[in-house]
Amino acid sequence: MLLAVVIIDIAALIFVPRGRKPTAAMAWLLLIILLPFVGIVVFLLIGSFHLPKKRRDEQARIDGLIRGAVSAQNLETMEQDWPRWFQRVVQQNEALTALPATEGNEASLYGDYQGSIDAMAAEIDTATAFVHVEFFIVAWDDTTRGFFAAMERAVARGVSVRLLADYVSTRRLGNCKATLAELDRIGVKWAWMLPVMPFQGKYQRPDLRNHRKIVVVDGRVGYMGSQNLISRDYDSEKNIKRGLKWQELVTRLNGPVVASLNGVFLSDWLIETGEDLRAVAHVPAPELERSSSPDALLCQVVPSGPGYPTENNLRLFLSLIYGATEKVILTSPYFVPDEAMVYAITTACQRGLEVQLFVSEIGDQGLVYHAQRSYYTPLLEAGVRIFLYPPPYILHSKHFSIDDDIAVIGSSNMDIRSFSLNMEVSMLVRGKSFVDAMREVEQGYRDAGRELTLEEWRNQPGKATFLDGLARLTSALN
Numbered sequence: 001m002l003l004a005v006v007i008i009d010i011a012a013l014i015f016v017p018r019g020r021k022p023t024a025a026m027a028w029l030l031l032i033i034l035l036p037f038v039g040i041v042v043f044l045l046i047g048s049f050h051l052p053k054k055r056r057d058e059q060a061r062i063d064g065l066i067r068g069a070v071s072a073q074n075l076e077t078m079e080q081d082w083p084r085w086f087q088r089v090v091q092q093n094e095a096l097t098a099l100p101a102t103e104g105n106e107a108s109l110y111g112d113y114q115g116s117i118d119a120m121a122a123e124i125d126t127a128t129a130f131v132h133v134e135f136f137i138v139a140w141d142d143t144t145r146g147f148f149a150a151m152e153r154a155v156a157r158g159v160s161v162r163l164l165a166d167y168v169s170t171r172r173l174g175n176c177k178a179t180l181a182e183l184d185r186i187g188v189k190w191a192w193m194l195p196v197m198p199f200q201g202k203y204q205r206p207d208l209r210n211h212r213k214i215v216v217v218d219g220r221v222g223y224m225g226s227q228n229l230i231s232r233d234y235d236s237e238k239n240i241k242r243g244l245k246w247q248e249l250v251t252r253l254n255g256p257v258v259a260s261l262n263g264v265f266l267s268d269w270l271i272e273t274g275e276d277l278r279a280v281a282h283v284p285a286p287e288l289e290r291s292s293s294p295d296a297l298l299c300q301v302v303p304s305g306p307g308y309p310t311e312n313n314l315r316l317f318l319s320l321i322y323g324a325t326e327k328v329i330l331t332s333p334y335f336v337p338d339e340a341m342v343y344a345i346t347t348a349c350q351r352g353l354e355v356q357l358f359v360s361e362i363g364d365q366g367l368v369y370h371a372q373r374s375y376y377t378p379l380l381e382a383g384v385r386i387f388l389y390p391p392p393y394i395l396h397s398k399h400f401s402i403d404d405d406i407a408v409i410g411s412s413n414m415d416i417r418s419f420s421l422n423m424e425v426s427m428l429v430r431g432k433s434f435v436d437a438m439r440e441v442e443q444g445y446r447d448a449g450r451e452l453t454l455e456e457w458r459n460q461p462g463k464a465t466f467l468d469g470l471a472r473l474t475s476a477l478n
Contacts, residue, residue, distance in 0.1 A: 059307040066098040085323040101300035104290025105255030116250040121150035130281040132265040134214040137228040138165040140179040152186035167192040211422035219283030222261040225250030249397035256285035257299035297431035305423030314419040327354040330400040336415035346382035361388035370471035380454040
């Protein structure tokens with residue numbers, strides 16, 4: 001027994017730190033040393049934070065195709081009025097994802113839960129060619145019934161409707177079978193994202209998930225954001241008992257950027273099904289009408305996740321925070337940053353910037369909630385103003401704004417899971433009109449909630465802070 005423990009510990013010291021951040025490596029080593037047999041089994045099951053090589057190679061191949069298409073399109077952007085640091089951020093994003101920034105876009109925000117689903121359903125009713133739907137969670141319930149009905153009407157008109165749903169997160173729902181049966185009945189072509197089917201040769205770490213939320217209609221209108229296709233209480237008895245309701249933010253897009261958003265769907269569909277839809281369900285950016293309005297936006301879609309060699313979203317977020325000159329306002333339901341993000345945020349405070357963070361006062365996931373709380377002390381001490389969104393709401397929106405004209409919105413939380421383990425999609429936006437609209441959303445959060453002070457936080461009971469610290473250790477296991 002002792003010899004086995006020694007062998008496990010030595011092997012862990014050799015293999016665990018390879019290619020892993022020091023904090024993650026230390027967390028794994030601590031687990032394996034304290035619980036050798038349990039720790040090594042868990043590590044073998046979920047220790048790899050990359051998708052299989054075949055899938056990563058396919059993503060790289062698709063990125064190469066996108067780069068070739070973008071080069072052939074010769075998209076023009078007006079870089080002369082961009083700050084130099086911002087130009088570099090845009091170049092970084094394109095280097096990592098192959099997707100360019102485009103100008104002449106329009107975007108509007110939806111903060112009403114049912115309203116955003118109804119707006120997407122109404123958009124589907126205008127479809128003449130194709131509809132692409134991709135969600136982390138898909139459920140057929142009273143909230144989404146109109147969306148499903150719109151897909152049915154589209155299919156009846158001869159429109160091709162395709163849907164991607166995350167395998168693990170959708171299958172765990174109690175009404176999953178009914179949802180799939182309804183998709184089949186109405187004629188939607190659907191497929192699983194990241195299926196865990198080892199006996200069919202489809203296997204990766206089970207908690208590497210596709211967390212993206214995308215709707216594209218005819219390649220001319222797109223929707224993306226934080227919201228899943230499910231009831232506001234997630235059809236969960238536990239949530240219903242607690243009275244929990246999710247608060248979201250979704251953006252509707254017109255313009256060349258829709259081609260990039262559709263490109264993310266096409267890439268995911270190709271990887272999951274082997275079907276290349278570029279010739280039949282894609283409108284290239286130059287063919288999409290550009291807005292001539294003075295409020296037209298520069299937009300750049302930034303996909304990220306374990307299919308890429310690096311953390312595209314984290315690099316974007318860090319670059320923007322370090323480039324900010326006046327203010328940084330962050331909104332994330334699950335805020336469990338790594339050391340680099342903590343340093344960027346606290347350094348912004350030390351540079352004299354106004355920094356604010358919006359989070360929920362209560363949590364729906366115990367470990368994440370306590371891990372998040374463990375960061376409040378250093379943030380408050382650095383000067384970050386933390387605003388708590390009130391119960392029974394879970395503030396699930398994922399966005400942030402920089403200065404007066406730069407923002408990011410999408411599916412990515414600011415936590416280690418979204419940075420390393422989940423496939424996400426974010427959008428970088430430059431335009432004062434969009435940030436003004438986001439400022440209104442942020443003010444709504446302030447009006448609804450309350451500010452957490454350092455004095456109040458220091459009076460937290462010892463039991464709570466102990467749980468916070470313990471959860472912080474486990475959050476590094478990636």
